[in-house]
Amino acid sequence: MALCIHPSVGVARLGNSPEQFYLAPEHIGQLPFEADSYGNPLGTVQTFKDGVGRVRRQGQPFRIFAEDGAELTLNSANVQSIQWTVHLANKKAAWYQYSELKGNLLYGPQNSYPNRQVPFRNPNQTSPQDRQKLIVDPGPRTISGARQSIGFDQGNAPQGYPVSYPPSTVTYGTAVTTLGDLLTDDAGRLVVLGGYGHAGGDEPLTSYGGSNTWHDDISDGPVYCTVTFNDGSSEQLQAWVVVGSPDFAPQIVNISTLSDTMFDVGVRFYNLVPQLCLNGEFNPAYRANYQRDIQPIIDRLSRYQWVANVQAMSAFNSRQFDYADNSDANKTNRENYFSYFRGLSKEGDPSPDQPQQVLFKDNFPMLPLNSGSNSVSNDLIMKFLALDATQQFLLSQWAAGCFDADCHAEPYPVHALDQGSVGNCVGLPMCPGIEVTWSMQNPNIYAAPYRISDQRGPNGYNSTGLTPSRDECEGGGCEPGDLTKRMACPWQADFFQCTVQTVNFTVPEVNKNDGTPLPPTYYAYWWPPQSPWDVLTGDVTAAGQAASHLPAGQQMNYARGVNTFVQMVEHWSALAFIRDQNSQDAAYPYFVETERNHEIFSYKEVGVGTISGNPDDNETTIPVFYIEQNTHVVKGKSARATQMVKALEQRAFKPIAVAKAGLGLPRAGTRARR
Secondary structure, X not given: OOEEEEOXXXXXXXXXXXXOEEEOXXXXXXXXEEEXXXXXXXXXXXXXXXXXXXXXXXXXXXXXXXXXXXEEOOOOOOEEEEEEEEOOEEOHHHOEOOOOOOOOHHHOHHHOOOOXXXXXXXXXXXXHHHHHOOOEEOOOEEEEOOOXXXXXXXXXXXXXXXXXXXXXXXXXXXXXXXXXXXXXXXXXXXXXXXXXXXXXXXXXXXXXXXXXXXXXXXXXEEEEEEEEEOOOOEEEEEEEEEEXXXXXXXXXXXXXXXXXXXXXXXXXXXXXXXXXXXXXXXOOOOOEEHHHHHHHHXXXXXXXXHOOOOHHHHHHHOOOOOOOOXXXXXXHHHHHHHOOEOOXXXXXXXXXXXXXXXXXEOOEEOEOOEEEEEOOOOOOOEEEOOXXXXXXXXXXXXXXXXEEOOOOOOOOOOOHHHHHHHOOOEOOOOOOOOOOOHHHHOHHHEEEOOEEOEOOHHXXXXXXXXXXXXXHHXXXXXXXXXXXXXXXXXXXXXXXXXXXXXXXXXXXXOOEEXXXXXXXXXXXXXXXXXXXXXXXXXXXXXXXXXXXXXXOXXXXXXXXXXOOHHHHHHHHHHOOEEEEOOOOOOOOOOEEEEOOOHHHEEEEEEEOHHHHOOHHHHHOEEEEEEEOOOHHHHHOOOHHXXXXXXXXXXXXXXXXXEOOOOOOOXXXXXXXXX
């Protein structure tokens, strides 16, 4: 019997609530599910935080399916047992510093980390043995039966495996002592829970990419399953899981999702849809489908408005013509629409005249209105985002009229759960990304479409432990920790440093001059569905507005009050979740902030005269939000605030040092946060 685990790549998410969790959504843009303590689903998620404002973890269920679509569980008549083994690891501290697109082998072997002389994180640890110890590697964990659980802490370490954990006490931040837990539900399905959003180290923070001695509890690794049947036969299966940061706007989807990235790799390198693309060549006669291929792009353009100021991009959902009309009479409209999407630059082409260096068409900003995967440094520049190659081709077929409008079109040969898990992650841009990075564009890391190549295979990992510096993009399969090791350390940097980018649009071969963007620049975003920037306030009660200091419906900066990288490390859980309030009618969404921890923040209106020196200017004030460091003041706000401080004071409200030289300018080249 041919069996598969779905999703093939699951996505769990961090949370600092010690016990409460919910389950990952099954579809792109869907809300997650409530669950009982065993991981049995209970319906749509009600709250993303617990009663004292801590973020609940997102658990990822894994299920087993036969070729005919039937699910196998412990309740299946022919199943004797189901055994799961998961190996999570975090390799960040042992990897190279993040350096935009340096190290990306899609640009050729000459762009490898050693050839580009990219430094290691923790460079003082030079021997392979010492660098291996930098990996957070609890080893594999095995679980079977119903309603079982096991953690990735030191007390459960497998005998004979060379586990490695960071120090259990740290000078700054919070020590990483576990990477999460495994559960099984009533039918023996697996649920993977990640860590608690901890990050800590013994030296002051020095950079966005990775500070020496620091670790966090982001992770990834293989998921193995052995199904044993009543006749004594068995089948071994494999999938993968990524533990990412919270998705603060789960119903808003990136224009290019991680599912789009993986689909693009499958189409162009693995003949996933041979009638669409065979051996890397797109078929010019292929008929796209409007509902399946085109409408999702248009809908995603429209939803960015709830997490970013993108009026120009929102205009492309204003339905000036019938987008589903494939007639020749409508061709001019479609071609004009498509002409506003910039083309893809060619990887490794040094010429400055590349499509992704171009901002305007006839003084109108082209689409998508995001930063490219390198609008930061002056090496391997990619200023503005473009759709991936498969999205571009399908949209071009639509523009040419080579498409059908049929809501019952045959789906692509990808399991819905495989698309649904990674479809809620960032696919582009990747600098580095949020959950994973540009290594996911490399076909060398895949065994098949949507399936990660595993270095060890179904027999798991031997007693030698993990390799600290091997690049899986050269081939040979992935180890635990390989999909997330290129991300920022600590992970909170992505939410503070990578939000907006001011991008030069006049000089293709230059992004920055002396650390600041070369003027003139344009205001672009990285990945607002994961890291929002401009949002609507949502408190509609008098008490809520008194706590927030704002009326409902006002557009504000999402992270207001979190004013330093250090504060994001401490207080990331204070951020709001953006949620549709008009869920009864999907045609008219209304997304606002919910569950922001107002108690943590203080507020003051500052007169402009305090800056200008002109007392008359004080008739205009500027709202200033900031984190109240005096915990007694916070506790005095309410009974809930008292509980919140008590719950957080073990890790928050503790000074974290920054290097004497400081952290330098943010990647955007400016500290201005409005």
